[in-house]
Amino acid sequence: MHIYKLGDRLExxxxxxxxxxxxxxxxxxxxAESIRIDGGDLSGPWTLGTWAVERGxxxxxxxxxxxCTILEGRVIxxxxxxxxxxxxxxSFFTPKGETVRWQVIEPVKKSFVIIP
Structure with missing residues (x-):
C-alpha cells in the first residue's frame, strides 16, 4: 500500500x-512539465503518479x-x-480517444491513474 497526503513529495x-x-x-x-511515476509505467497497462505543468x-x-485529481493550480x-x-x-475522467483542450491558468499539479 502507498499512502500520499496532499503535498507529499510533490517536489x-x-x-x-x-x-x-x-x-x-x-x-x-x-x-514546462514534470512527472513522477508511482506505479506501473507509461508503456504498460496502467500507470499512476503525479504530473505538473506550467501555464500554457x-x-x-x-x-x-x-x-485525475487536481492538487494545485487552476485549469480550464x-x-x-x-x-x-x-x-x-x-477530479475528472477522460475516456480513451477523446481530445481535451487544457488552458492552464495557474501552474497545475495533478495525481493521475491511466488505464487502457
Whole structure:
C-alpha cells in the first residue's frame, strides 16, 4: 500500500516531455512539465503518479483513459462546447480517444491513474 497526503513529495518530480511525445497541439510555446511515476509505467497497462505543468494551452488526445485529481493550480478543460474550470480537489475522467483542450491558468499539479 502507498499512502500520499496532499503535498507529499510533490517536489520530487522529474522533467518530462510527455506532451511532445503524446503529439499534443500547442497554442504558443510548449509549457514546462514534470512527472513522477508511482506505479506501473507509461508503456504498460496502467500507470499512476503525479504530473505538473506550467501555464500554457494545448490540445491532448488521450491514448488511454485517465482519472485525475487536481492538487494545485487552476485549469480550464474543454471538449467541444463543454468546459469546466478546475482547481485543487476537483477530479475528472477522460475516456480513451477523446481530445481535451487544457488552458492552464495557474501552474497545475495533478495525481493521475491511466488505464487502457
Amino acid at each position: 520530487n518530480l522529474s522533467r518530462s516531455e510527455f506532451l511532445k511525445s503524446a503529439n499534443a497541439v500547442f497554442y504558443g510555446d510548449a509549457p 494551452e494545448f490540445d491532448l488526445t488521450y491514448a488511454m483513459s485517465e482519472y 478543460v474543454a471538449q467541444g462546447d463543454r468546459q469546466a474550470e478546475l482547481a485543487a480537489g476537483d
